[in-house]
Amino acid sequence: MEPAFWHRKWADNQIGFHQAQANPYLQRYWPGLGLAAGSRVLVPLCGKSLDLAWLAGQGYRVRGIELSRRAVEDFFQEQGLQAQVSHQGAFEVWRSGDVELWCGDFFALRAEDVADCVGLYDRAALIALPPQMRSGYMRLLSQLLPAGSGLLVTLDYQQERLAGPPFSVVDDEVRRGFAGWRVEEVEAQDVIGDSPKFLQAGVERLVERVYRVQF
Numbered sequence: 001m002e003p004a005f006w007h008r009k010w011a012d013n014q015i016g017f018h019q020a021q022a023n024p025y026l027q028r029y030w031p032g033l034g035l036a037a038g039s040r041v042l043v044p045l046c047g048k049s050l051d052l053a054w055l056a057g058q059g060y061r062v063r064g065i066e067l068s069r070r071a072v073e074d075f076f077q078e079q080g081l082q083a084q085v086s087h088q089g090a091f092e093v094w095r096s097g098d099v100e101l102w103c104g105d106f107f108a109l110r111a112e113d114v115a116d117c118v119g120l121y122d123r124a125a126l127i128a129l130p131p132q133m134r135s136g137y138m139r140l141l142s143q144l145l146p147a148g149s150g151l152l153v154t155l156d157y158q159q160e161r162l163a164g165p166p167f168s169v170v171d172d173e174v175r176r177g178f179a180g181w182r183v184e185e186v187e188a189q190d191v192i193g194d195s196p197k198f199l200q201a202g203v204e205r206l207v208e209r210v211y212r213v214q215f
């Protein structure tokens with residue numbers, strides 16, 4: 001998707017992906033990663049997710065990457081936080097306490113920008129991207145991140161029934177994209193019953209998959 005697509009979504013408040021609470025999979029599986037408090041966690045394509053605040057609340061230092069300044073502003077405002085703004089490479093960095101949101105294009109990240117990120121959390125980031133961008137996304141993470149671990153949440157459904165985003169990402173694509181990583185499925189749930197938009201489109205199964213990754 002082009003940046004303009006996402007800027008328009010945020011401007012029109014079409015943010016159905018945003019969750020009113022921290023993600024249940026994050027809460028269930030993050031503690032099992034065993035990452036020490038104080039570790040830095042990278043959250044690509046983070047929106048204004050409450051997951052950022054949840055991770056900070058668990059004692060982690062969080063670095064979100066987000067294209068939309070509107071999303072970044074909203075996050076700090078809705079959290080009641082005053083952010084300091086600075087610059088790092090191609091990014092505008094908004095920082096308050098243990099949360100930094102880097103406003104800019106994920107694909108502009110350099111190795112030094114994530115050299116301290118030993119945690120990774122991806123919910124609705126990989127699946128927000130069309131196929132050709134997904135391979136670039138997985139390649140960049142594989143190339144840039146130091147050793148660490150994280151969680152990835154994907155969706156798998158009949159793509160021909162509905163255009164993304166969110167896009168369907170099958171298990172095989174995840175394993176091929178992160179070929180150098182240890183990728184372990186920890187949960188898979190068919191959530192079609194809770195997804196009227198997909199039901200109306202004739203989608204028969206909508207599988208949310210949660211992976212623990214080690215890189």
Ligand SMILES: C[S@@+](CC[C@H](N)C(=O)[O-])C[C@H]1O[C@@H](n2cnc3c(N)ncnc32)[C@H](O)[C@@H]1O
Pocket residue numbers: 006007017018019044045046047048049065066067068071104105106107123124125128
């Ligand atoms: C589907 S939303 C998911 C947001 C968040 N992960 C959540 O769970 O609420 C995808 C987000 O990625 C952002 N985005 C899309 N392309 C991006 C890029 N190339 N670099 C940084 N952010 C991007 C969009 O603005 C949008 O906020």
